[in-house]
Amino acid sequence: MSNDQYGLAQMRQHMKENWQDAVTPAGDLVTFTARLRDLFFTNDRPAIAAHELTTAEFDVLVTLRKMPPPYELTPTALRKSSLITSGGLTKVLHLLEDKQLVERTIDRTDRRIKRVKLTQAGVQKAEQSLTAVLAMDAELLNQVISKQDLENLNALLFKLLVGVEAQVQRS
Known part of the structure; x- marks a missing residue:
């Protein structure tokens, strides 16, 4: 143990x-x-580090990759969709820009807004790193829980999450 x-x-x-x-x-x-x-x-963490990313950088890349093409969000929407504080997000975005994995673009409808967009290299990095993370998670879970139990657990947790989100949003 x-x-x-x-x-x-x-x-x-x-x-x-x-x-x-x-x-x-x-x-x-x-x-x-x-x-x-x-x-x-x-x-x-090792799978993320193998792709030369921090967990915060990984979180931002995967959050952007979940969006429809061109894989972009405003910084505010990105912060709400990820696990990072606004101050932390600014730092992470600078690091990802330096690595040429994201770029900031001016919003077409409101020039005061800068959007954060994955570059092609960012799309590839998000896909490769998430594939590695999912493989590590699957390997770990396969050692401790059956596929059927995992599916049942996921269904219960999804039901719980939907209900809790609804209750919290009402309050």
């Missing part, structure tokens, strides 16, 4: 022993999903 697994198991045991009221299904779900996110980031 790795130190990370032991840490989570130990934390849960301490909660059960010392603060039973804090052990709830909702709390477990939040803890488990946050921990899984961290573990996937850790697992994926």
Whole structure:
């Protein structure tokens, strides 16, 4: 058992022993999903680094690549669609421009707005790096969960996410 697994198991045991009221299904779900996110980031980092990207750069490239051609967004829309703060995004965009993976263009309808657009090299880098990350994720998941269980889990998590998003947007 790795130190990370032991840490989570130990934390849960301490909660059960010392603060039973804090052990709830909702709390477990939040803890488990946050921990899984961290573990996937850790697992994926080598694949991202092999493509000479940081995780933030990878996030921006993949977010832009998800858009229809010409793969562009305003910085505000990009920030809302990614996991990066506005200050962090500015720095990442400069780094990606230096690598010639994105370019900033003037909006055709409002010249005050600069759009962020993937270059052809950026499209290729996004596709290659995401392919590597997805392969690493699949390899990891195939070792710990069956395909059927993964499909069932995905369906449940999707249902949960849609419901939670709707509730949060109402408040």
